[in-house]
Amino acid sequence: MTKKSMNAAVSLLALAAVTCGPALAAGPGAVDEPIRLAMLEWTGAQISARIAGKVLEKAGYKVDYVTAGNYPHFQGLADGDIAASVEIWLNNVGDVYPKVLAEGKVEDIGSLGLTTNEGWIYPKFMEEICPALPSWEALKDPDCVALLATPDTLPNGRFLDYPADWGSRAATIIADNTLPLTAVPSGSEGAQIAELRAASAAKTPLVMMFWAPHFILAEVEVGWVEMPPCKDQSNEHCIMPPDVNKVVWSGFSQKWPAAYEILKAFRFSTEDQQQMMLAIDEKGQSLDAVTTEWVAANEATWRPWLDQALN
Amino acid sequence: MARFSRSERLWAVLLAVSALMVVLAHQMPVLRGFPTALTLPLSEALNAVITPVFEALRPIGRLLSTMIEAPLAAIRAGLAWAPWPATVLGLAMLALYAGGRRLAVFALLALGVVALMGYWPKAMNTLALVLISVPLAVGIGFALGALGHLVPKARAGLIFLLDVMQTWPAFGYLIPLLLMFGFGPAAGLAASVIFSIPPMVRNTMLGLDEVPPAIVESALMAGARPGQLFWQAKVPVAMPQLMVGVNQTTMASLSMVIIIAIIGGFNDIGWEVLSAMRAAELGRSLGAGLVIVLIAVLLDRITRGFAGRRRGVAPRWLGPGLMAALVLALLLPGEALLPDEEGQRWLRRLDAWLLGFVAWSAPVFAVLRNAITYGVMLPMRLGFSGAASPMVWGFALSAPVTLTYIAVSLGGVVALGCRAPWRGIGFGFAALVFWTGLPGFPWPGVFLLMGFATWRAGGAGLFALAMGALLLAGVSGLWQPMMQSIYLCAVAVLISFAIGATLGVIAAESDRFSALLRPVSDTLQTMPQFVFLIPALMLFRVGEFTALIAIVLYAVVPPIRYVEHGLRSARADLTEAAVQMGATPWQLLWQVKLPLARGSVRLGLNQTIMAALSMLVIAALVGTRELGQQVYVALSRADAGAGLIAGAVIAAIALVADRLLRAPVA
Numbered sequence: 008m009t010k011k012s013m014n015a016a017v018s019l020l021a022l023a024a025v026t027c028g029p030a031l032a033a034g035p036g037a038v039d040e041p042i043r044l045a046m047l048e049w050t051g052a053q054i055s056a057r058i059a060g061k062v063l064e065k066a067g068y069k070v071d072y073v074t075a076g077n078y079p080h081f082q083g084l085a086d087g088d089i090a091a092s093v094e095i096w097l098n099n100v101g102d103v104y105p106k107v108l109a110e111g112k113v114e115d116i117g118s119l120g121l122t123t124n125e126g127w128i129y130p131k132f133m134e135e136i137c138p139a140l141p142s143w144e145a146l147k148d149p150d151c152v153a154l155l156a157t158p159d160t161l162p163n164g165r166f167l168d169y170p171a172d173w174g175s176r177a178a179t180i181i182a183d184n185t186l187p188l189t190a191v192p193s194g195s196e197g198a199q200i201a202e203l204r205a206a207s208a209a210k211t212p213l214v215m216m217f218w219a220p221h222f223i224l225a226e227v228e229v230g231w232v233e234m235p236p237c238k239d240q241s242n243e244h245c246i247m248p249p250d251v252n253k254v255v256w257s258g259f260s261q262k263w264p265a266a267y268e269i270l271k272a273f274r275f276s277t278e279d280q281q282q283m284m285l286a287i288d289e290k291g292q293s294l295d296a297v298t299t300e301w302v303a304a305n306e307a308t309w310r311p312w313l314d315q316a317l318n
Numbered sequence: 319m320a321r322f323s324r325s326e327r328l329w330a331v332l333l334a335v336s337a338l339m340v341v342l343a344h345q346m347p348v349l350r351g352f353p354t355a356l357t358l359p360l361s362e363a364l365n366a367v368i369t370p371v372f373e374a375l376r377p378i379g380r381l382l383s384t385m386i387e388a389p390l391a392a393i394r395a396g397l398a399w400a401p402w403p404a405t406v407l408g409l410a411m412l413a414l415y416a417g418g419r420r421l422a423v424f425a426l427l428a429l430g431v432v433a434l435m436g437y438w439p440k441a442m443n444t445l446a447l448v449l450i451s452v453p454l455a456v457g458i459g460f461a462l463g464a465l466g467h468l469v470p471k472a473r474a475g476l477i478f479l480l481d482v483m484q485t486w487p488a489f490g491y492l493i494p495l496l497l498m499f500g501f502g503p504a505a506g507l508a509a510s511v512i513f514s515i516p517p518m519v520r521n522t523m524l525g526l527d528e529v530p531p532a533i534v535e536s537a538l539m540a541g542a543r544p545g546q547l548f549w550q551a552k553v554p555v556a557m558p559q560l561m562v563g564v565n566q567t568t569m570a571s572l573s574m575v576i577i578i579a580i581i582g583g584f585n586d587i588g589w590e591v592l593s594a595m596r597a598a599e600l601g602r603s604l605g606a607g608l609v610i611v612l613i614a615v616l617l618d619r620i621t622r623g624f625a626g627r628r629r630g631v632a633p634r635w636l637g638p639g640l641m642a643a644l645v646l647a648l649l650l651p652g653e654a655l656l657p658d659e660e661g662q663r664w665l666r667r668l669d670a671w672l673l674g675f676v677a678w679s680a681p682v683f684a685v686l687r688n689a690i691t692y693g694v695m696l697p698m699r700l701g702f703s704g705a706a707s708p709m710v711w712g713f714a715l716s717a718p719v720t721l722t723y724i725a726v727s728l729g730g731v732v733a734l735g736c737r738a739p740w741r742g743i744g745f746g747f748a749a750l751v752f753w754t755g756l757p758g759f760p761w762p763g764v765f766l767l768m769g770f771a772t773w774r775a776g777g778a779g780l781f782a783l784a785m786g787a788l789l790l791a792g793v794s795g796l797w798q799p800m801m802q803s804i805y806l807c808a809v810a811v812l813i814s815f816a817i818g819a820t821l822g823v824i825a826a827e828s829d830r831f832s833a834l835l836r837p838v839s840d841t842l843q844t845m846p847q848f849v850f851l852i853p854a855l856m857l858f859r860v861g862e863f864t865a866l867i868a869i870v871l872y873a874v875v876p877p878i879r880y881v882e883h884g885l886r887s888a889r890a891d892l893t894e895a896a897v898q899m900g901a902t903p904w905q906l907l908w909q910v911k912l913p914l915a916r917g918s919v920r921l922g923l924n925q926t927i928m929a930a931l932s933m934l935v936i937a938a939l940v941g942t943r944e945l946g947q948q949v950y951v952a953l954s955r956a957d958a959g960a961g962l963i964a965g966a967v968i969a970a971i972a973l974v975a976d977r978l979l980r981a982p983v984a
Contacts (some may be wrong), residue, residue: 046585048596074589075501075582078954079492083501083583103956158691159861161710167860170941172951193860194941197852201598205856208673209680222597288597291663 035317036263041069045080045092049196050222050294052094054283055119057298059093059273062309065302066317068266078103084256085112090263091255091270094119098218098249099173114260116253116267120274123248124219127166127177127232130207134230137212143184143235146214152187154212160189167202167215168192176243177216183238188214203227218249220277222284268316279305325774326739332770333746339760340750344703349760352797360794361952364959372497372958383504390450390503397442401650402433405442407643413616415636416623424619428612435661437609443586444575444613451507451571455514456564462515463522463563464548473523480516485928485972487935488513488577489949490965493958496581506578510571517566525559526552561625568621569844572614576846580953587613588846595848595939598855601668605661607849614844676856683857691863698809699802699862701755723753756808757801764788764801768974776977787970794963796948803944804971806937807930810866814873815926819919821874822881823907832882839875847872847936855940865937872933876925884918885911924979931972 042063044056060070073089078101083089085107095104107113129140136154139145146152146164155164168190169175178190193199199215200223206213207227214232237245253270260267283301286292302309322330343349372379397405406429414422432441466476488509499505529552537551553560579588587609594603697705702723706715713719727749735742751759765788772784791800825832850871851864858864888911896910912919934946941947945964952961 048593050597072585073583074579074585076580076592078956079496079501079581082496082956086500088501088583101954101956157859157861158688158696158710171947172954191860192941192943194947195596195939197595197598198855198860198940200596201852201855202859204598204673205676205680205859208677210677211680211684291666 035067035265036261038067038263039069040262041071042263042266043071043073043088043090045075045083045089046072047075047077047080047092047094050284050287051220051280053294054280054287054298055094055275056092057294058275058301059091059270061298061302062273062312063266063269065309066265066269066313068263077101081107081113084254085110087256087258089256090259091253093253093270093273094121094251095254096123096218096249096251098125101172104254112257114255114257116255116271118274119251119253120276121220121251121280122277123251124231125246125249126217126234127214128203128217128229129212129214129232130203130210131228131230132207132210133212133214141230141233143186143232146186146188146232149187151212155188155214160191163187163189164214166190167199167213169216170194170196170198175216176246179243180235180237180246183244184235203229220281220284222281222288225281225285226289265316269312272312272315273309322739326743328770329743330739332767333743333750335766336747336750336760336763339763340754343754343758343760349762350758352761352792354795356793357795358793360790361957361959361963364962365957368494368958368962369497372494375498376500379498379504380500383499383502386450386504386507387502390446390507393449394443394446397446398439400647402429402438403650404643404647406430406433407639407646409616411636411639411643413620413623414639416620418623421619421623425616428616432609432612435605435609435665437587437590437606437661440585440587440590440606441609441613443584444588444610447503447507447510447575447578447584447586448568448571448613448617451510451514451574452564452568454507455511455567455571456518458511459515459518459563459567460522460560463519464526466519466523467526468548476519480519481973481976482969483512484516485931485976486969487932487946487949487965488574489580489935489953490961490968492577492580492953493956493961496956497958501581502583503578503581506574506581506584509577510574513574513577514567514570517570518563521559521563521566522556525556525563528559529555558625561621565618565621565625568617569614572610572617573844575610576848591846591848595851598852599666599669600672600849600852601665602662603846603849603852604668605665607845610846611841611844615840672853672856679857687858687863690866695809695862695866697752697755698805699755699757701751701758702753704755704758723749727753756805757798759801761792761797771978772974780974780977783970784974787967787974790963790970791967794960796945796964796967799943799945799948799964800967800971802942803931803934803946803968806862806865806869806942806944807927807934807971810869810873810930810933811923811926813866814870814930815877815923817870818874818877818926819881819922822878822922823885825878825882826885826911835878839878842871843875847933848939851936851940860941862942864940865942868937868940869930869933873926873929876929877919877922880918880922880925881915884915884922887918888914920979924976927975927979928972931968931975934968 042060044060046053046056056072060072063070073083075083075089075092077099080089080092081100081103084092085103104113108115127143134140137145137148137151139148139151152164155166156162157165159165164187166177166181166188168177169192171192171194175190175192181188181190193202193215199217202213203215203217203223204227205211217229234246239245253273255267255270259270279301283297286297287294339349400408406426409429410422410425413425432438462476466473491512492505492509495505495508499508533551533555534547537547542551575586575588576591577588578584579586579592582589587606590606591603591610594600594606692710696710700710703715705711706713706719708714727746730749731742731746733742734745754760765785768784768788769781772780788800791797821835825835847868850868854864854867854871858867885907892914893906893910896906901910934942934944935949936946938944938946938950945968948964949961949968952958952964
């Protein structure tokens with residue numbers, strides 16, 4: 008299944024969910040059995056999971072947090088070993104997710120509400136050495152390209168792409184615009200972050216594919232390249248902000264009807280998430296303390312979700 | 319003119335044929351890469367077969383995983399309940415019993431560090447995993463080892479199976495295990511058990527085989543039945559060797575902690591290492607890695623202590639110590655006592671230092687990276703014919719340059735070949751490979767040379783294995799990644815062996831250097847290799863070079879160990895005689911000790927190759943284009959077939975390299 012058709016399927020499903028309307032005043036269901044929420048690898052997803060969990064606890068549920076790898080956890084969701092995962096980036100779901108979604112083993116319950124971004128970034132100091140930045144035209148300038156060149160990519164400049172298994176469109180876009188760049192797959196998210204940190208510290212030029220919100224963007228000052236016009240609007244030739252949705256196991260609404268309504272209503276802003284990421288990753292505060300604080304301070308936000316589901 | 323032996327004549331013919339192919343390949347692209355017309359959709363076909371099989375195995379897998387998860391949860395809860403001072407004291411008493419006072423002090427310090435760094439709960443979860451997987455692996459391994467001992471016919475197959483289990487990258491079979499066991503620790507545990515069984519089997523067979531016949535006979539004379547002979551005579555005598563197996567199995571299962579964490583579900587130290595790697599935080603990953611090293615060293619010394627222990631009285635402090643641990647456990651509240659985030663904050667400071675170092679040293683490391691890339695890696699990958707371009711070396715591949723290369727090569731072959739045909743032939747092959755680059759060597763030539771070498775060294779079985787692997791790689795479209803893997807490993811093995819052997823020689827000469835080197839080697843081998851990737855990435859950026867550094871850091875340890883061991887155990891009377899005859903230290907080393915240590919050195923080379931191959935999958939995280947990357951991509955796409963095929967090719971390369979090195983030189 009291509010990304011585009013998958014996105015279409017996802018939005019169709021979301022639409023169906025909206026038009027059918029939420030079943031109000033659902034019963035709480037199996038309150039004695041813990042709801043197992045996925046804790047994925049990155050801080051943002053862990054914050055979202057903790058907050059969802061704490062809100063569910065306010066509604067009287069028991070919650071277990073299960074650390075899980077992003078790709079393997081789709082299998083867990085399909086089997087019900089994991090009950091819900093609240094921050095799934097639909098641009099990075101591998102091949103299992105579309106399959107289990109099509110089989111009806113998991114259910115997409117709509118957007119988490121994050122404002123996302125995806126595109127090409129560079130460390131801010133590069134604007135001094137490639138003055139045409141942030142315009143993409145800068146990447147045509149031979150002087151700027153020479154700064155990016157490495158032995159592996161000569162005579163082209165080096166463009167650091169997503170890992171080979173994430174399916175990036177950067178190479179296609181580079182070819183569409185005949186940019187003198189060679190896309191080099193990065194292997195892992197950690198590799199991209201390490202390069203960005205080092206590039207910013209040692210002032211070595213770098214252009215790479217990246218996304219937001221991400222904690223590193225609070226730590227390293229970057230600029231986003233103003234992208235060339237898309238050849239067409241397809242996912243292969245054009246970068247569009249990815250959707251971030253909440254997904255539950257297919258049996259969830261049966262087992263915990265009220266919790267299902269709460270998670271469906273659960274939304275979360277990028278600003279809040281970014282502030283918490285900063286507190287955890289930079290100031291070294293604990294995940295538990297930061298999220299407890301948010302829940303205490305934002306009752307006005309989550310109380311209506313509970314009221315709607317339980318009353 | 320030297321006289322040619324039969325095999326020399328054959329190799330000379332092969333050289334000529336290969337040279338012809340290299341020349342032809344410039345005109346016929348079909349000779350360069352494995353033709354795409356010959357590829358088949360193997361992974362789809364494999365998926366169609368194995369997915370239903372593993373789906374059918376699900377009920378069994380689910381049953382097994384519930385059976386495993388109950389005791390796992392119990393151990394985990396017990397370790398989480400016990401206040402950490404009580405657990406530390408209890409483990410220190412175990413260390414005291416197994417290895418004496420010094421080990422007990424080490425246990426106190428090591429576990430104290432773990433607690434202070436803020437990793438205590440995660441470390442206990444890891445310990446729970448090890449406490450489940452080791453008994454399982456030991457039990458199954460002992461049973462298989464006993465089978466191999468009692469049924470000699472099963473042995474050849476068993477040993478082949480063990481080799482496959484140890485060389486097949488675990489990433490390659492995680493997907494089928496996930497299908498079978500479902501999400502959770504069971505799938506990771508199964509992978510860990512598969513990987514850690516072989517040392518137990520090997521040591522069980524060795525121990526049982528070496529029971530002195532006199533003991534067996536006296537047992538038979540005393541009228542022992544087969545069961546009694548086995549359990550009451552052979553097993554007790556073989557016990558020290560069995561304990562060595564337990565020790566090795568424990569180490570192997572700890573090294574799999576990270577693999578279990580890839581699936582997740584257990585919030586253990588491996589998960590912490592992976593999360594830190596994902597955020598590229600050196601401090602956190604180093605801290606978590608250190609926890610694994612400390613646990614590994616502690617378990618190693620404790621199990622080794624039990625292996626070498628003579629039955630005797632318990633140390634005086636044991637009773638009171640255990641009592642104190644029990645009292646602490648009952649009196650202290652469990653989780654409340656954990657240290658706060660101070661340790662974590664301290665670890666994070668390391669990252670600032672690293673960035674400072676990177677900023678300061680970037681120009682130096684850029685020079686080093688460029689020197690090795692231009693001088694070693696690009697020529698090995700592209701060959702002389704590819705590297706001789708204005709872009710890489712600054713001159714083009716003109717007719718005079720080509721002719722000079724041919725002349726020098728031919729001259730070298732003839733000049734060396736006149737004295738010793740072997741050297742001439744070897745030089746000829748080296749010149750050919752250097753011309754095309756390893757990945758660009760004509761594929762029929764690879765088939766021809768490998769076929770010939772494996773046939774001579776290992777007969778039909780090895781020949782079939784090698785040809786099967788090459789064909790599998792070619793047909794499933796993995797020819798280029800395979801050649802890339804071989805090239806990356808070859809460069810890494812050359813560098814690791816040169817550095818490691820040198821260090822080993824120095825360590826054999828100097829006790830002090832050896833003592834300094836040992837903890838470094840221990841750390842390099844038990845520290846999860848992910849930890850090294852972060853600084854390497856910052857200094858050398860994404861790409862093959864960083865992968866090379868990571869592989870070398872891991873593969874440098876076996877040559878250090880084996881060369882030092884070989885040199886130190888060189889027969890004293892022979893070295894003495896050489897000294898008496900007035901040999902200089904240099905002569906003593908090159909002409910007496912190293913030849914005497916040949917077996918050990920060769921085993922070291924063998925282990926270097928194995929280590930380098932086992933790092934391929936991890937190196938994929940820094941953006942390589944080889945088989946490890948294929949395994950990794952297959953894992954994330956949940957493509958079981960593709961993962962199994964790429965894994966099989968890696969395992970086959972390892973097995974063929976191992977058998978070729980073990981064979982006597984033709």
